[in-house]
Amino acid sequence: MADEQQDVLTVNIVTPDGVVYDHRAKLVVVRAVDGDLGIMANHEPIVAPLQIGEVRVQRVDEPNHENRIAVNGGFMEVADNVASIVADSAERARDIDLSRAEAARERAEHKIETAKQAHNTDDLARAQVALRRAINRINVKRDAQH
Known part of the structure; x- marks a missing residue:
């Protein structure tokens, strides 16, 4: 079980209005200022400014499906298998x-x-x-x- 946890990344997206997204994932792809950035579990700590763009998340519980979230800038911090995205606004595809x-x-x-x-x-x-x-x-x- 401990090995399973090491292969999981928690992805959360927060705006001033609260939590927009919070799931366990295998992969998250964001549009950073310097280009697209893919993050998996056990990634080195990083902070990256984000552009207006799509965040794609490959969830652990739905490996054949990607969640898509429209994010309007902000930044992402990755540390200890948690990818936290802080944005002015964000909206899940299903809510658009x-x-x-x-x-x-x-x-x-x-x-x-x-x-x-x-x-x-x-x-x-x-x-x-x-x-x-x-x-x-x-x-x-x-x-x-x-």
């Missing part, structure tokens, strides 16, 4: 409302055009982040459906 995400994408695209016409760089930057978040949510939901 695709029509709301697509509406958010359309709003962001409209705001980008408006900001470009007004030469408003602050609004443009905010709208571009909103667009990346909306597209991430759409992609996570669609990837999970296939």
Whole structure:
């Protein structure tokens, strides 16, 4: 039993609203600032800043299924077979409302055009982040459906 525990990684994702995800896994893949990063049990301690992107988790109890979570930046800390992700916001694929995400994408695209016409760089930057978040949510939901 002790050997089994050494091959398991606990993955938890926390936002200001609370715990979004907490499961035991064989593998977690995140989109770090420097590229994709795959973490398995017994990984050396690491702290990595995250981009807006998808987190994929291969759970121990569902080896043929990946959980997908849309994460909006933050960071991941790995130590003692625990991968903790702290993010401003995160949403599991099963909880994403695709029509709301697509509406958010359309709003962001409209705001980008408006900001470009007004030469408003602050609004443009905010709208571009909103667009990346909306597209991430759409992609996570669609990837999970296939």
